[in-house]
Amino acid sequence: MTELAIRVQGLSKLYRIGERQRYKSLREIIMRTLAAPFRAGERHPPETIWALDDVSFEVMRGEVLGVIGRNGAGKSTLLKILSRITEPTRGRVEVYGRVGSLLEVGTGFHPELTGRENIYLNGAILGMKRAEIERKFDEIVAFAEVERFLDTPVKHFSTGMYLRLAFAVAAHLEPEILLVDEVLAVGDASFQKKCLGKMEQVGQEGRTVVFVSHSMSAVTRLCGRGLLLDAGRVMLDGLADQVAATYMRSDLGTTAARRWDDASKAPGDESVRLRAVRIRTREGTVTDVVDIDDPVAVEMEYDVLRPGEVLVPNLHFFNEEGTCVFVLHDSDPVWRRRGRPAGRYISKAWIPGNLLAEGTLVVGAAVSKHNPLVIHFFERDAVAFQVVDNSATVSARGDYAGFMPGLVRPLVPWETDFAPIGDPRGVAPEERGR
Amino acid sequence: MNSAEPLPLVVIEPTRRAAALRLGELWAYRELLYFLVWRDVKVRYKQTALGAAWAILQPLMTAAVFTIFFGRLAGIASDGLPYPLFSYTGLLVWTFFSQGLSQSSNSVVGSAQLITKVYFPRLVIPIAAVLSGLVDLAVALPVLAAMMWYYGIWPGVAVLAMPFLALLALVAATGVGLWLSALNVEYRDVRYVVPFLVQLWLFVTPVIYPANILAPRLQRLGLPAWLWGVNPMAGVVEGFRWAVLDAPTSPGPLIAASTVTGLALLLSGAWYFRRVERSFADVV
Numbered sequence: 180m181t182e183l184a185i186r187v188q189g190l191s192k193l194y195r196i197g198e199r200q201r202y203k204s205l206r207e208i209i210m211r212t213l214a215a216p217f218r219a220g221e222r223h224p225p226e227t228i229w230a231l232d233d234v235s236f237e238v239m240r241g242e243v244l245g246v247i248g249r250n251g252a253g254k255s256t257l258l259k260i261l262s263r264i265t266e267p268t269r270g271r272v273e274v275y276g277r278v279g280s281l282l283e284v285g286t287g288f289h290p291e292l293t294g295r296e297n298i299y300l301n302g303a304i305l306g307m308k309r310a311e312i313e314r315k316f317d318e319i320v321a322f323a324e325v326e327r328f329l330d331t332p333v334k335h336f337s338t339g340m341y342l343r344l345a346f347a348v349a350a351h352l353e354p355e356i357l358l359v360d361e362v363l364a365v366g367d368a369s370f371q372k373k374c375l376g377k378m379e380q381v382g383q384e385g386r387t388v389v390f391v392s393h394s395m396s397a398v399t400r401l402c403g404r405g406l407l408l409d410a411g412r413v414m415l416d417g418l419a420d421q422v423a424a425t426y427m428r429s430d431l432g433t434t435a436a437r438r439w440d441d442a443s444k445a446p447g448d449e450s451v452r453l454r455a456v457r458i459r460t461r462e463g464t465v466t467d468v469v470d471i472d473d474p475v476a477v478e479m480e481y482d483v484l485r486p487g488e489v490l491v492p493n494l495h496f497f498n499e500e501g502t503c504v505f506v507l508h509d510s511d512p513v514w515r516r517r518g519r520p521a522g523r524y525i526s527k528a529w530i531p532g533n534l535l536a537e538g539t540l541v542v543g544a545a546v547s548k549h550n551p552l553v554i555h556f557f558e559r560d561a562v563a564f565q566v567v568d569n570s571a572t573v574s575a576r577g578d579y580a581g582f583m584p585g586l587v588r589p590l591v592p593w594e595t596d597f598a599p600i601g602d603p604r605g606v607a608p609e610e611r612g613r
Numbered sequence: 614m615n616s617a618e619p620l621p622l623v624v625i626e627p628t629r630r631a632a633a634l635r636l637g638e639l640w641a642y643r644e645l646l647y648f649l650v651w652r653d654v655k656v657r658y659k660q661t662a663l664g665a666a667w668a669i670l671q672p673l674m675t676a677a678v679f680t681i682f683f684g685r686l687a688g689i690a691s692d693g694l695p696y697p698l699f700s701y702t703g704l705l706v707w708t709f710f711s712q713g714l715s716q717s718s719n720s721v722v723g724s725a726q727l728i729t730k731v732y733f734p735r736l737v738i739p740i741a742a743v744l745s746g747l748v749d750l751a752v753a754l755p756v757l758a759a760m761m762w763y764y765g766i767w768p769g770v771a772v773l774a775m776p777f778l779a780l781l782a783l784v785a786a787t788g789v790g791l792w793l794s795a796l797n798v799e800y801r802d803v804r805y806v807v808p809f810l811v812q813l814w815l816f817v818t819p820v821i822y823p824a825n826i827l828a829p830r831l832q833r834l835g836l837p838a839w840l841w842g843v844n845p846m847a848g849v850v851e852g853f854r855w856a857v858l859d860a861p862t863s864p865g866p867l868i869a870a871s872t873v874t875g876l877a878l879l880l881s882g883a884w885y886f887r888r889v890e891r892s893f894a895d896v897v
Contacts, residue, residue: 194895263625263732265894272625278732286730291656303648304731355620582726 183275184356184387185238185261190270191411192231192256230256231267232411238389240275240355243382245402245419246391247426249541249560253411254391258282258360261389276355276387279306283360285345290334294325294344297333301348315351322377323347337578338569343373350377356387375401399423435467435564442482446556450488451546454523455480456561458542471537471568471576471588478527479544487518488548490555492526495543496535504540504586533575533590536583537568628891634883638734645733649741653716654748668749669756672708676701683821692823692860695764699854703820705757706779706853709750710786710846711811713743717790718807722797725897735890736883739794743786750779757857769859778852778868781875785845788878795886798897817844823860824851824867842870845878 231253238244246254259265261272262280287304288297298319302312312319320326323344325336333341359378378401382388392398398405398419405422407415415422436457439445446453459476460466469475477494492509507528509515542564545557568574568588575588598604639646658664676697683689684696691699717739721728724738761767797803819827824847828838842848848871851864 259729259894260625263623264729266627266891267625268627270626274623274625276620278623280731282730287727289652289656291659292652296652296655300648300652303645304727304733306645306731306733309644 182240183237183273184240184242185275185389186273187237187261188235188271190231190234190257190260190272191229191268192253192260192265193268194228194230194256195226229411231260234270234408234411234413236406236413236416238387240387241385242404243388243390243402245398245405245422246389246408247398247405247423248408248414249563251410252408254408255282255360256411257408258358258389258391262358274356277306278356278358279349279352279354280358281305281349281352281360282358284342284349288333288341288345291332293332294320294329294336297344298348301345305349305352306354307352311353319344319347319351322350334579338576339571342569346374346377350374350381354386356389357381358389360391435562436465437562446558447481447546448555450483450485450548450553451490451555452482452484453479453544453546453556453558453561454482456542456544456558458562458564459527467564469564469566470532470572471535471566471574472532472572472590474529474532475564476527476529477542477544477562478525479546480523480525481546482523483519483521486521489516490514490519490546490548492524492544492546494528495545495557495559497541497543498536498538498586502586504535533573534587535566536585536588537566539563539565634887635734639736642733642737646737646741646744649737650744650748653741653745657745665749665752668752672701672704672753673756675704675708679704679821689822690826692825692854692862694766694854694858694860698760698764698766698858699823700821701760702757702854702857703850705750705753706782706849707815707818707820707846708753709746709779710782710849711815712749713746713783713786714789714793715807715811716746717742717787718793718797718803720790721794721893722801722804722897728897729894735893736791736886739790739886740787742794743783743790746786747779747783761858766858768857771856771859774852774856778849778856781845781852781868781872782849784879785849785871785875788845788875788880788882791879791882791886795882795889798893799889814844814846818846819851823854823862824864825862837866839866839870842867843874845871845875847871848875 230251234253234257246257248254256265258280259282260267261274262278262282264280264282285301287301289300292300298316299309299312303309320329323340323346325340325344328336328340333344336344375397378388378390382401388401390398390402402419405415405417405419405426406413407422407426415425436455438455439453442452442454455478457465457478457480458467458469459478460469461474461476466475479492479494481492483490494507496504496506498504509526509528511526540563541560542562543557543559544561545554547554547557568576568583573590575590576583661667663670679700680697684691684700689696720738720742721735727738728735793803793807815821824838824841827841831838831840848864848868851862852868852871854860855862855864
């Protein structure tokens with residue numbers, strides 16, 4: 180039973196920084212070519228980053244491997260190479276068996292097509308044969324609980340229905356090796372439970388699973404083995420429980436709460452030391468999952484060691500792509516422009532519901548002094564949390580179930596003016612009348 | 614108990630030399646190709662109010678305008694055929710080509726969501742975009758039959774060449790589509806070039822006028838008349854009228870030349886596409 184499923188040897192992937200927006204226009208190329216002779220010496224080599232750097236490991240048949248690591252550690256790049264979406268720069272992978280990759284739920288779903296049509300389309304995109312889809316069709320529909328809406332275009336589906344259907348198709352894929360990326364981050368709790376259950380079943384059937392997740396509880400529950408990546412390298416490879424525990428304790432983890440017990444090793448200087456950062460709900464519990472319509476607090480606990488300094492705690496919010504969504508400077512009037520006595524402080528920033536977009540937010544915590552500017556500490560990936568927008572939440576998503584772009588997702592009041600056909604007053608009478 | 618049968622091995626490595634065309638893999642994904650074509654057709658007809666009628670209206674309206682301006686006012690010759698029939702027949706196969714070309718050149722960029730999430734031979738995308746135009750062609754054909762009946766013109770034996778000519782149009786559209794769709798990933802200018810290209814291409818193709826207008830001029834320059842077949846659509850359009858309307862022309866050499874350039878476009882397009890597709894997911 181110790182047959183090899185995946186062998187990864189010296190796998191490396193080089194990205195140019197900003198490569199994702201790298202496409203150019205002809206004008207740029209022409210201009211650069213024309214200008215080239217005039218600036219001979221000033222050529223900068225493009226900035227590059229090794230998203231994966233000499234990664235090697237093996238996965239046996241039937242093994243369920245959880246890949247963890249903070250944002251940018253190379254987890255997604257690894258999955259993309261294993262699923263052949265992108266090519267490695269160096270190294271070699273041997274994959275034994277049919278691979279199914281679930282990097283996203285509902286890939287290729289078309290809003291205009293009906294549920295039935297999308298099952299076929301999505302199945303084909305995921306690599307299923309038509310006969311296979313036909314055989315599993317009833318099972319998929321039953322799992323998704325959408326029997327009544329099979330012939331409705333999915334654009335009319337609620338988020339929950341859409342996700343259930345999308346996951347149902349994917350869950351009935353039967354490859355020998357399944358690659359899964361964070362798909363469980365979407366959807367409500369009951370849906371997540373269902374997905375986890377299905378994944379567990381897949382693992383028990385003896386199929387090989389490589390699972391990338393931020394959720395330590397999912398990793399420890401589903402996976403036997405864990406692989407911890409950091410900065411493109413394998414940091415730790417071992418039992419899932421142990422790897423997850425190491426990850427949570429280490430500086431690598433991005434979790435809902437971080438504490439520095441040893442003040443001398445905590446971020447800071449002789450004026451201020453950071454002691455803890457936490458994500459809290461309205462009820463005061465520490466959490467890493469927040470519904471989009473609930474307010475959430477980010478609190479920073481720190482010691483002021485040198486009295487009399489005017490300090491400004493500030494928080495920096497980044498999304499999964501590393502884009503800064505916004506920065507908050509402490510505006511509490513009590514401490515504004517006022518020297519702080521030495522002691523322990525907890526500064527809490529309340530972020531209102533229906534502001535953040537769904538997805539992972541990584542929070543950087545800092546305390547600085549302005550005039551002149553001194554940054555006492557800036558802990559970049561201090562904590563992280565997930566914002567969930569699903570059918571149970573009241574949000575700008577409304578009943579739309581598909582992909583919504585955007586850095587923020589505010590819920591704003593909408594107004595509609597209406598005049599029936601033939602009404603001579605038109606839509607805005609007060610404007611016309613005066 | 615399930616460990617007996619040997620599993621297929623896939624090796625993932627950086628490609629060093631120009632990649633092979635891997636047509637076998639394309640064949641293995643034929644069902645995906647079918648579903649993508651089916652999706653394109655279905656969505657196109659669902660989203661538009663007139664649906665399938667567009668496939669007829671587009672060449673029909675253009676033929677009407679051409680008839681008024683080129684047929685009547687400019688008095689352009691039409692191989693002795695009624696001008697409306699002459700231009701509609703040419704436009705039918707031309708529209709298939711130009712639509713296929715335009716659709717496929719935007720297809721890869723338009724499928725970024727798929728490309729960054731799932732693996733499949735990327736060639737499927739532009740090919741599906743061209744193939745979905747076949748349905749439009751099929752929808753517009755009965756109108757041609759009706760027009761022929763109205764004018765009392767019947768095809769001869771040459772009609773047997775029609776499927777081959779449609780295939781040649783498909784080959785040419787796919788060839789150009791492969792080039793443009795791959796270039797479009799890296800150079801977004803392609804989006805602006807395509808409408809312009811299609812327009813110019815129409816004028817160097819015997820859609821509005823018959824091929825025999827140009828032939829004497831080429832001969833005066835000491836060039837063979839078939840040289841025009843370098844434009845693959847010259848052979849297709851001229852040949853299509855000869856096949857369907859039994860036009861009194863002999864486009865054999867023209868078709869032969871067009872077949873050669875059509876295949877050259879297809880092969881070079883597939884080769885270029887394969888060469889650059891590995892970076893699609895990183896750039897698109």
